[in-house]
Amino acid sequence: MQDKQIIITIGREYGSLGHLIAEKVGEELELPVLDRDFFRQMSINHGVDPKFVREHDEKKRNLFITRQRRGYSNSMEDIVAEMVFDYERELAETGESLIIVGRCAEWVLRDFPNLIRIFITADDDTKAQRIAEMENVDLEEAAKIVKKKDKKRGAYHEYYTGLKWGVANEYDLCVNSSEIGVDGAAKLILQYVEDWKEAHCTEECE
Amino acid sequence: MLAAKICAIVIFLLMFGAIITEVLERHITTLVAGLATMVVVFGICMHSVDAIIKTLNLKALVTLGFWYGGGEESFGINWATIIFIAGMTVMVEGMGHSGFFEWLCLKIAKLVNYKTVALLVCFMAMSAFLAMFIDSITVIMFLAAVTITLAKTLRFDPVPIVLAEIFCANLGGSATMCGDPPNIIIGTALGYSFFDFVTNTGAIAGIALIVVMLYFFIVMRKPLKQSELDRPADIVYPNPADCIKNKKGFIGSVIVFLTIVALLVTHSITELSVATIGVFATIITIINLLVSFGFDDVKVVLKKVDYKTLLFFVGLFVVVAGLEETGCLALVANFIGKVSGGNILVMIAIIIWLSAILSAFVDNIPFAATMVPVIQAMAASTGVPLETLAWTLALGTDIGGSATPIGASANVVGTSLIAKAGHPVGWGKYCKYNAPATVIVITICMLSLFVKYA
Numbered sequence: 001m002q003d004k005q006i007i008i009t010i011g012r013e014y015g016s017l018g019h020l021i022a023e024k025v026g027e028e029l030e031l032p033v034l035d036r037d038f039f040r041q042m043s044i045n046h047g048v049d050p051k052f053v054r055e056h057d058e059k060k061r062n063l064f065i066t067r068q069r070r071g072y073s074n075s076m077e078d079i080v081a082e083m084v085f086d087y088e089r090e091l092a093e094t095g096e097s098l099i100i101v102g103r104c105a106e107w108v109l110r111d112f113p114n115l116i117r118i119f120i121t122a123d124d125d126t127k128a129q130r131i132a133e134m135e136n137v138d139l140e141e142a143a144k145i146v147k148k149k150d151k152k153r154g155a156y157h158e159y160y161t162g163l164k165w166g167v168a169n170e171y172d173l174c175v176n177s178s179e180i181g182v183d184g185a186a187k188l189i190l191q192y193v194e195d196w197k198e199a200h201c202t203e204e205c206e
Numbered sequence: 207m208l209a210a211k212i213c214a215i216v217i218f219l220l221m222f223g224a225i226i227t228e229v230l231e232r233h234i235t236t237l238v239a240g241l242a243t244m245v246v247v248f249g250i251c252m253h254s255v256d257a258i259i260k261t262l263n264l265k266a267l268v269t270l271g272f273w274y275g276g277g278e279e280s281f282g283i284n285w286a287t288i289i290f291i292a293g294m295t296v297m298v299e300g301m302g303h304s305g306f307f308e309w310l311c312l313k314i315a316k317l318v319n320y321k322t323v324a325l326l327v328c329f330m331a332m333s334a335f336l337a338m339f340i341d342s343i344t345v346i347m348f349l350a351a352v353t354i355t356l357a358k359t360l361r362f363d364p365v366p367i368v369l370a371e372i373f374c375a376n377l378g379g380s381a382t383m384c385g386d387p388p389n390i391i392i393g394t395a396l397g398y399s400f401f402d403f404v405t406n407t408g409a410i411a412g413i414a415l416i417v418v419m420l421y422f423f424i425v426m427r428k429p430l431k432q433s434e435l436d437r438p439a440d441i442v443y444p445n446p447a448d449c450i451k452n453k454k455g456f457i458g459s460v461i462v463f464l465t466i467v468a469l470l471v472t473h474s475i476t477e478l479s480v481a482t483i484g485v486f487a488t489i490i491t492i493i494n495l496l497v498s499f500g501f502d503d504v505k506v507v508l509k510k511v512d513y514k515t516l517l518f519f520v521g522l523f524v525v526v527a528g529l530e531e532t533g534c535l536a537l538v539a540n541f542i543g544k545v546s547g548g549n550i551l552v553m554i555a556i557i558i559w560l561s562a563i564l565s566a567f568v569d570n571i572p573f574a575a576t577m578v579p580v581i582q583a584m585a586a587s588t589g590v591p592l593e594t595l596a597w598t599l600a601l602g603t604d605i606g607g608s609a610t611p612i613g614a615s616a617n618v619v620g621t622s623l624i625a626k627a628g629h630p631v632g633w634g635k636y637c638k639y640n641a642p643a644t645v646i647v648i649t650i651c652m653l654s655l656f657v658k659y660a
Contacts, residue, residue, distance in 0.1 A: 063228055064227065065633065066611075066612060079622065082626075083626075
């Protein structure tokens with residue numbers, strides 16, 4: 001059971017602390033967490049400037065200034081997305097357990113068994129409060145940033161997956177981190193992973 | 207009729223908007239717009255079953271003139287264009303399957319001793335030459351891929367060379383009837399031959415190619431020359447022969463290619479239509495694949511054919527027929543005629559720059575398909591020779607697309623391939639090299655047209 005691969009994907013709203021929650025879960029389960037830094041390494045491995053990947057990561061292509069022909073696209077966003085999705089598949093195919101934050105991973109890896117799809121949300125006020133503190137801006141400005149960022153993430157997700165972002169039935173577990181924070185949310189996820197393992201073990205044992 | 211006109215224009219504009227923004231796949235957009243034209247414009251507004259039958263143009267397929275001897279019907283769906291493109295696509299996929307393109311690129315690289323500046327010049331010339339006969343997307347797909355591989359091995363920046371190849375592919379495509387879809391549309395709709403194109407657009411493209419090769423040579427030679435000096439000594443050069451997957455198939459595909467080129471060059475003498483040549487290209491490619499590879503490979507090649515583009519054409523021709531049947535295009539023709547005051551020089555200038563600028567930003571295929579009836583009406587109303595307007599339109603639409611990364615399919619494929627190889631090319635970098643080249647070439651074309659026809 002210990003050796004069985006588990007892939008945990010964590011979608012997250014801006015200000016929901018999804019990244020920190022993923023790190024906490026990764027720490028507890030001793031699993032690598034694929035986030036921005038990890039994809040930076042991916043770009044270096046592929047001989048691509050990390051700045052280029054960072055600039056176009058998790059963004060939807062601009063329909064007016066780019067084109068697609070016969071499966072080729074000259075949108076930098078499309079190229080980075082393809083690179084990232086391929087990398088996610090590549091890593092999943094190694095059979096190692098891992099956690100992936102964002103980047104449509106729950107959709108990209110949908111055919112892999114042992115996939116646990118999680119979405120982290122938070123109340124708008126809480127998200128704004130957190131971002132205001134993190135980015136040292138006033139609440140009004142923070143609320144705007146949150147809205148803009150979530151809009152972008154939603155558009156990115158919808159464009160590449162064709163599915164609405166953050167809709168509960170696309171995930172196994174949706175967690176609101178407003179009241180319970182990083183530790184509480186991580187605890188919930190860890191409990192879910194434990195129960196999931198038990199359920200799968202039972203099925204296999206039968 | 208006013209309601210029909212308005213509906214035809216609205217459908218056309220919505221279709222164009224959807225093509226530009228790619229909210230739907232291109233073929234779905236044009237097929238939906240084509241269906242809307244049939245139902246709303248011809249059916250509801252005009253109550254004309256005849257217009258629908260005329261637009262579907264199925265009768266043309268069973269007339270002798272469609273296959274042999276000329277005189278094919280040009281209204282509505284241009285089946286000759288569709289059949290010809292389908293046939294050429296099968297042939298090109300078959301050639302790719304045998305490893306012909308990679309072999310050719312590497313062979314030339316070897317012949318010039320892998321010298322980077324010589325590679326630039328040779329690959330530009332080869333890009334233009336191949337694009338005269340096969341679609342520019344395929345030319346760039348293979349040429350850019352080989353350039354990127356060579357760049358990694360020989361340690362040079364592939365971006366300038368790929369951008370020059372893209373430009374030359376678009377320019378080469380303008381030289382012949384089968385080089386670029388707008389030319390196929392213009393040629394089949396107006397009854398021009400391969401030879402007509404070569405002696406008109408081809409001659410002008412030839413002059414422009416020399417100038418543009420000089421331009422790219424001047425702009426790019428320094429960094430490329432430097433890369434030659436910095437090249438390490440222990441490089442293992444690729445072997446062209448390794449690209450050939452099946453020697454029999456390879457020789458067969460070369461024979462198929464040369465046969466089709468010969469048929470195209472002589473089709474005004476043999477009176478075989480391009481549709482016939484397209485069907486013949488399909489048949490001999492399949493025979494070659496069957497003999498050299500086997501049935502499974504035939505299936506692989508046929509699966510690679512871009513059916514979506516063929517469907518895109520079907521819908522597009524119906525929408526343009528809607529505009530033509532309702533008289534909208536005659537209005538555009540009259541407007542351009544009035545603005546130019548019937549002066550041929552002004553007409554050439556308007557058509558070439560208008561088509562070049564629009565083609566730099568929007569798909570040149572719907573534009574060319576729309577403009578064919580417009581130039582026909584202009585020629586009829588002003589007395590300006592139709593030929594002059596046709597060559598002007600062909601050059602403007604084919605070459606204008608080179609100016610921006612979204613102007614032509616080859617640009618999209620080329621910039622996509624180099625970005626994937628770790629060399630992202632945005633609008634700024636692309637336009638820095640190719641926009642001035644486009645302006646230079648369009649100016650050369652305009653002046654040549656002035657001298658030749660005015």
